[in-house]
Amino acid sequence: VIHDIAVVGAGPAGLIAAGRAREVFRTGFDRSPSILVLDGNSGPGRKLLLTGGGRCNLTNLQSDVQHLASRYGREGRALISPFSRFSPHDCIELFSRLGLETKVEAESRVFPCDDSAASVLAALLSYCEGPEVEFRYGETIAGIESAEPDGRPRTYHLESRRGHRFEARTLIMATGGFARPDTGSDGSGFELLTSLGHRINRPDAMLVPLAVREKAVTSLMGVSLQDAGIRVLLSPPSSDHGSAKSGGLRPADERVLEKRRGKLLFTHFGLSGPAILNLSGRIGELEQEYAAERSRGYRLIIEINPSPDLGEEETDRLIRDRCAANPKKRLRNALEDLFPSRYSPVRDDAVAAILEGRAGELTREDRRILVRAAKGIRLTFARRMSPEDAIVARGGVPIDQVDFRRMESKTNPGLYIIGDMLDINRPSGGYSLQLCWASGWVAGEAAVQFLRG
Numbered sequence: 192v193i194h195d196i197a198v199v200g201a202g203p204a205g206l207i208a209a210g211r212a213r214e215v216f217r218t219g220f221d222r223s224p225s226i227l228v229l230d231g232n233s234g235p236g237r238k239l240l241l242t243g244g245g246r247c248n249l250t251n252l253q254s255d256v257q258h259l260a261s262r263y264g265r266e267g268r269a270l271i272s273p274f275s276r277f278s279p280h281d282c283i284e285l286f287s288r289l290g291l292e293t294k295v296e297a298e299s300r301v302f303p304c305d306d307s308a309a310s311v312l313a314a315l316l317s318y319c320e321g322p323e324v325e326f327r328y329g330e331t332i333a334g335i336e337s338a339e340p341d342g343r344p345r346t347y348h349l350e351s352r353r354g355h356r357f358e359a360r361t362l363i364m365a366t367g368g369f370a371r372p373d374t375g376s377d378g379s380g381f382e383l384l385t386s387l388g389h390r391i392n393r394p395d396a397m398l399v400p401l402a403v404r405e406k407a408v409t410s411l412m413g414v415s416l417q418d419a420g421i422r423v424l425l426s427p428p429s430s431d432h433g434s435a436k437s438g439g440l441r442p443a444d445e446r447v448l449e450k451r452r453g454k455l456l457f458t459h460f461g462l463s464g465p466a467i468l469n470l471s472g473r474i475g476e477l478e479q480e481y482a483a484e485r486s487r488g489y490r491l492i493i494e495i496n497p498s499p500d501l502g503e504e505e506t507d508r509l510i511r512d513r514c515a516a517n518p519k520k521r522l523r524n525a526l527e528d529l530f531p532s533r534y535s536p537v538r539d540d541a542v543a544a545i546l547e548g549r550a551g552e553l554t555r556e557d558r559r560i561l562v563r564a565a566k567g568i569r570l571t572f573a574r575r576m577s578p579e580d581a582i583v584a585r586g587g588v589p590i591d592q593v594d595f596r597r598m599e600s601k602t603n604p605g606l607y608i609i610g611d612m613l614d615i616n617r618p619s620g621g622y623s624l625q626l627c628w629a630s631g632w633v634a635g636e637a638a639v640q641f642l643r644g
């Protein structure tokens with residue numbers, strides 16, 4: 192049999208493409224389509240089930256398409272067309288039609304009301320349900336050829352590792368990116384596209400957690416800060432941070448390279464959470480920009496400010512008031528809210544020593560040190576975690592090889608490339624899935640249009 196459409200990859204992008212193709216095919220042909228969905232895993236959507244910590248942040252509710260597209264960085268312009276066809280509002284509407292209600296949380300992140308990624312997958316599968324769509328699991332595609340026999344329209348021939356062969360008039364590639372190969376998206380789809388003449392950009396993990404040098408950070412594992420100030424500093428070798436000598440003072444020649452704000456999470460190796468993931472790409476650039484300095488002993492310091500709205504003067508006043516009210520108390524008790532004891536493992540030695548003193552005996556100089564120290568927990572950047580730990584990995588099909596009005600390959604007519612396969616910067620916050628939905632929706636429609644001729 193020659194199928195109308197073969198979809199390789201039963202992740203979010205492939206599933207929505209199959210569902211949309213089935214839906215639009217029904218109007219316009221006097222027969223049913225034959226859509227084949229192939230996946231190497233034993234079931235669909237393995238990565239989708241992990242999204243948003245199992246809650247699935249399925250889109251980001253931005254109303255302005257230009258603004259939405261701009262969130263994807265330089266390549267974002269290409270997305271204006273697919274997002275005009277399938278916006279975050281359309282996403283919410285589609286899922287509502289499929290029986291899944293959603294809610295909007297902080298930073299416009301959209302989640303299912305029941306906080307379950309499994310419900311999102313179930314809704315998607317219901318979208319594809321019907322005799323027109325056949326699912327074949329355990330079929331990792333290892334070879335693709337496109338043949339154009341004399342006088343007959345071109346078809347795509349697929350062969351799986353098991354030796355099964357499939358043939359289709361159009362092909363939707365949705366095999367995912369390079370991140371988390373354990374979920375099935377192991378990059379093998381890119382080899383298939385290479386065999387069809389596509390160029391692939393080298394993977395480079397993008398949204399990754401950060402490891403720090405201070406081993407003591409382990410004791411903060413699980414602590415999260417809802418709204419922290421984050422600064423990245425270039426610190427010269429002389430600033431012996433962590434030793435009593437430095438007195439917790441930041442040397443004047445330390446340079447602020449980057450400032451961010453947002454939610455972060457301490458992990459057993461360092462830092463994670465949305466603000467850190469979004470910073471990780473920039474840190475990668477800074478690593479390269481300052482490679483020469485780092486080889487001379489400079490360090491990148493990540494400074495975390497748990498109360499970014501509290502200015503230096505207010506902090507100073509707060510410390511003075513607390514000391515005046517509790518002169519007999521140890522400073523660490525009198526100032527527990529400014530210097531929570533849970534941070535003590537990563538605290539500067541000099542600051543820790545001052546906090547052991549009595550509130551009534553705090554000198555002006557030590558108070559100055561405390562005011563500075565209250566502004567930040569300082570950790571030394573060690574490395575970005577590997578692509579295997581990434582939420583989203585950079586790399587994939589360069590955007591200039593795809594016509595985004597149809598998500599079609601510019602060199603292979605009837606071939607569509609969607610979702611994580613595209614080399615597009617995707618920030619954390621539901622943007623990655625929004626790209627899957629929009630590109631899959633457009634590709635599903637375009638494949639049917641291609642079949643109509």
Ligand SMILES: Cc1cc2nc3c(=O)[nH]c(=O)nc-3n(C[C@H](O)[C@H](O)[C@H](O)COP(=O)(O)OP(=O)(O)OC[C@H]3O[C@@H](n4cnc5c(N)ncnc54)[C@H](O)[C@@H]3O)c2cc1C
Pocket residue numbers: 199200201202203204205229230231232235236237238239241242243244247248249250330331332333365366367368370371374375376377378379380581582583609610611612620621622623624625627
């Ligand atoms: C831990 C984690 C949390 C995340 N949280 C969010 C979030 O909350 N919000 C958000 O927007 N994004 C999130 N993401 C990103 C999001 O999961 C991806 O953008 C999305 O899953 C990509 O969908 P896809 O369909 O392109 O590819 P995938 O979901 O990777 O699916 C690809 C499918 O193709 C199959 N496949 C691969 N190669 C072959 C082959 N050769 N033959 C046959 N089948 C093949 C795989 O088995 C897989 O099922 C998260 C990612 C991770 C890892």
